[in-house]
Amino acid sequence: MKIIRLIILLLSALGISSILNAAGMVLPWLFGSMAATFLFIRFVTDDFYFPKWMGNLGVFVIGFEIGSTFTMDAMQEMIGDIWNIFFISLLIISLSLGLSRIFMKLTGCTPETALLSSVPGALSQMLILAEEDKKADLMLVTITQMSRIILVVILVPFIASLFASDQAVSSEADEPAPLLSEVLEPSMLLIVAGAFILMYIFKLVRFPVPFLLGPIISVLIWNIMTGHHFSLNIEFMNVAQILFGIRIGRQITSLLYQLNSRMIVSMLIQNILLIGGTLVITGIYQMFTVHSFNNLFLSAAPGGIGQLIIVAVEMGADIAMISSYHIFRIFFIILIVTPLVSWYLRYRRRRQDRT
Structure with missing residues (x-):
């Protein structure tokens, strides 16, 4: 049945x-x-x-699509753009943390809950910290982080579609990579094997989104070592979106039963301000770069990399650029923001214990 x-x-x-x-x-x-x-x-x-593996399969396919865009030329462009990547990431994270005070006043939650609810694109890390901190409301942190992902999925595509005509023409537009079905050969099974090995390693060290990063890095290594680039057939991406959409749809429905009107209004205000602030930052920052508005906006937008890459594919945006910005932000949050937030929360607890 x-x-x-x-x-x-x-x-x-x-x-x-x-x-x-x-x-x-x-x-x-x-x-x-x-x-x-x-x-x-x-x-x-x-x-x-x-089954969980079906949702993960959708993420896995999206990872392959992202990895296929990381050619040597794209990697060199990313290295040359590293300061833009750094400053955009810093500005968006700072904006998110700044909005945590508004969220705290709207919901009446603790500073710990507001802070952990506000860091974008770091659901698993923030939930771990929320579990460890007795002053943090784990349910509110979870719902707020999940609602941001959902709101990004709903709003960002429509905002991006308004600027689709602004899209810069890719330097490789005249020579698109061949489809996977056209160049498929037995040696390419090494990509799949490498993806599974990397996923296992990432899961072992509790790294976020292993089912996405595994295939990204595996295909990236293939591209660099062989120079044989390919792109996924659109049918693969359609299947991935269906599987991914079912998973998100299930999450949305489960959240609806846990929300009250005050939480809904607070989360809407926080996330709309965050997306609106991202638009302003992107508009200002675009004046100092050669990137199109759409590419910069999708690179800066708060939310999960999987959802935003689906939007980027649909909009014909620069997937390699957008992926590099979000992958950098993941590492930045894990290596710098998460330890700082953890240290700050421990500092608050020690200070309150003394009083």
């Missing part, structure tokens, strides 16, 4: 996504599968079988 329900859900997601695609909607395969999941839970059952 559970397999039948899963098949019905998958067929529903495919059908709704196809209709939205024919209607010309932005991100039809992602939004269609999200809508199908919501309707399935609302009118059929909320007790259905969707």
Whole structure:
């Protein structure tokens, strides 16, 4: 019975996504599968079988698409752009932390909860810190971080679509990489094997998004060592969006039952201010770079790298540039922001224990 329900859900997601695609909607395969999941839970059952590996498979495919864009030329451009990457990341994280005070006043939560709720793109690290800190509200941190991902999925594509005509033409636009189906050979199984090995290592050390970073780095190594570039067939990305959309749709539905009106208003204000602030930062920063507004906005936008890369693919944006900004931000948050936040929370606890 559970397999039948899963098949019905998958067929529903495919059908709704196809209709939205024919209607010309932005991100039809992602939004269609999200809508199908919501309707399935609302009118059929909320007790259905969707194995974790299927959601991870969608992320895995997205990782391959990201990795395929990291050619030697793209890597050299990223190194040359490192200061822009650093300053954009610093500005967005600073904006997020600044908005934590507004969030604290709106919700009446503790400073610890507001701080951990505000750091963008670091869900797993912030949840670990929230579990360790008795003054942090784990549920509010989880819901706020998850709602930001969902709001980014909903709002960013429509904002990005307004500036799609601003998109700069890629230097490689005249010579697109061949499709995977055209160049597939047995030796390319090494990419898959390397991706699984890297995923296992990342999971072992509890590194975030292992199912995304594993294939990214594996394909990147292949590109550098062989010089044989490829791009994924659009069908692979459509399937990835459907699987990813079902996972997000399930998360959205589960969150709806935990929210009250005050939390909804507070999170909307915080996240809309964050996205609006990102637009302002991008508009100002664009005057000092050669990058298009759309590429910079998607590079700076708060949210998960998987969701934003799907948007970038749909908008025809520079995937290598956008990926490099977000991967840098992940490392920046893990290596610098998370230790600083952890130290600050321990400092607050020690100071309060003395008083």
